[in-house]
Amino acid sequence: MILVTGGAGFIGANFVLDWIANSDEPVVNLDKLTYAGNLETLASLKGNPKHIFVQGDIGDSALVDRLLAEHKPRAVVNFAAESHVDRSIHGPEDFVQTNVLGTFRLLESVRGFWSALPAEQKSAFRFLHVSTDEVYGSLSKTDPAFTEENKYEPNSPYSASKAASDHLVRAWHHTYGLPVLTTNCSNNYGPFHFPEKLIPLMIVNALAGKNLPVYGDGMQVRDWLYVKDHCSAIRRVLEAGKLGETYNVGGWNEKPNIEIVNTVCALLDELRPRNDGKPYKEQITYVTDRPGHDRRYAIDARKLEAELGWKPAETFDTGIRKTVEWYLANSEWVRNVQSGAYREWVEKQYDNSTKAAA
Incomplete structure (x- = not known):
């Protein structure tokens, strides 16, 4: 049995789905079901005895203590986080509450559970913390990609809160001996991605x-990682990662945002042409840049490959085609996640900042 936190969000839900498809080991899935947590993503697991869903907050110590005592997981995989930079700029307190205080309370509950385990189970137990490359700050065009040795230089409330959570996880290992692993990933994309992201x-x-x-x-550069590749990397780190270590997970796909948008437009031109025959790129509109927008992220994932033998299975070309095809085939899922709150957010963030059409 493993406990997954944040397992109804984009990456967490993909991880849960892949885990159950590839393993006989059950999952207890704890998710608060905020706007980005969506049980529809897990609809295929309804009635599956290997998936136990619990709605709740990682900051609810009594609930987490009860789940640990009842299910006795051999590992905890922590995806639970507020994760959208723009939202963190408008409302940073939620990010501090979940990513910092929530992680602290989760660590304390796990430490109490782990400390009381019999020696053999204690030795085998793992706490895997899923984090982001944004904790490292921003790169110039010529800087080498982020390695695990880069110092932390977060530039947004989101990345600062994730950096804080990473430091807590590290401290709980060095101070208390908690058997932790940390992964820092690049930009994920793929099925079930909430439609506020690019x-x-x-x-x-x-x-x-x-x-x-x-x-x-549109020239901000990111390294793009197909979400199912990320899930396979987490499974590998959980299986064989060295205790206390950090592993960067990347897709080896550095691309500027405008290239991503043009690629999506070209795929839609091919797979779902506009009725008027015009290219989708005519809809591109440049809007005012967000405050403190990091210029470039890039992940050096050679440590993960050298030590644990992991490499991404998808190229960007194969992954982005699969992603566009998935959204075209799952319009009902998209329609159902686009609540009134989602529409209000997009209008607030983009509609009033248009400055020039492409």
């Missing part, structure tokens, strides 16, 4: 005939 937002807006909002000049 790739799903472009797909959804393009199909709806809306503007495709691109921040600034």
